[in-house]
Amino acid sequence: MADTGNILFSGVGGQGILLASEVTAHALLAAGYDAKKSEVHGMAQRGGSVTAQLRYGKKVYSPLIEPGRADILIAFEMMEAARYLLYLHSESKVIVNTQQIKPPSVAMGQIPYPAGVLDVITEKGVQVVTVDAFDIARDAGEVKAANVVMVGAMSAFLPMGAAVYEEIINTRIPERFREVNLKAFAAGRKITA
Numbered sequence: 001m002a003d004t005g006n007i008l009f010s011g012v013g014g015q016g017i018l019l020a021s022e023v024t025a026h027a028l029l030a031a032g033y034d035a036k037k038s039e040v041h042g043m044a045q046r047g048g049s050v051t052a053q054l055r056y057g058k059k060v061y062s063p064l065i066e067p068g069r070a071d072i073l074i075a076f077e078m079m080e081a082a083r084y085l086l087y088l089h090s091e092s093k094v095i096v097n098t099q100q101i102k103p104p105s106v107a108m109g110q111i112p113y114p115a116g117v118l119d120v121i122t123e124k125g126v127q128v129v130t131v132d133a134f135d136i137a138r139d140a141g142e143v144k145a146a147n148v149v150m151v152g153a154m155s156a157f158l159p160m161g162a163a164v165y166e167e168i169i170n171t172r173i174p175e176r177f178r179e180v181n182l183k184a185f186a187a188g189r190k191i192t193a
Contacts, residue, residue, distance in 0.1 A: 004057035006065045010084050011076030012101045013050050016147030021052035026168045028056045031160035036063035074154050077101045078117040092126045095154050097133040136187045145184035152188020
C-alpha cells in the first residue's frame with residue numbers, strides 16, 4: 001500500500017464533481033485505505049469553480065493537498081484543468097474532459113474562451129489523458145453520467161480493480177440511475193485500462 005496518494009477534482013458547478021469524489025472516496029475505503037476528502041463549492045450554482053481534494057493511504061490526517069503534490073488532477077472542464085496546474089508535479093496524471101463550459105464573461109462575448117488550453121496543460125510535461133466525457137455519457141444513455149465516465153477513466157490509475165467501483169455505484173447511486181452509471185464507468189475505464 002502506498003504511503004499516500006493525492007487526487008484533485010476540479011470543474012464547474014453542476015458537473016457532478018462531488019458525486020465523483022464520493023464514489024472515489026468510498027471505493028478507496030472499501031479497498032482498505034484511509035481516505036479524507038474536502039470540498040469547495042464556491043459559486044457553484046452560478047457556474048463557478050468547484051473542487052474536491054481527496055487524500056488516501058495507510059493513514060491520512062488531512063484532506064488538503066499542497067501545491068505541487070497532486071498525483072492525479074481530474075478536470076471536468078478544460079479551463080479548470082489549467083487553473084490548477086500549480087498542484088501538479090512531474091509524475092502527475094491529468095484526466096481532462098474536453099468539454100468547454102463558457103464562464104459568463106465568455107458567454108456574453110466580453111472575452112473569448114482561451115485558445116490552446118490543452119497545449120498549456122501538456123506543456124507542463126505530465127501525462128495527459130483527454131476524455132470526451134459528454135459524448136461517451138450520451139452513448140451510455142445519459143449525458144449527466146459524464147462525471148462517472150471521468151471516474152472510470154481515472155480508475156485505472158488507482159490501486160483497486162473495477163469491481164470495487166462497481167460495488168460502490170451499486171450501493172451509493174439510486175437504483176434508477178445505476179445501469180447507465182455502470183455503463184458510463186465501464187466506457188471511461190476502457191480509455192485508460
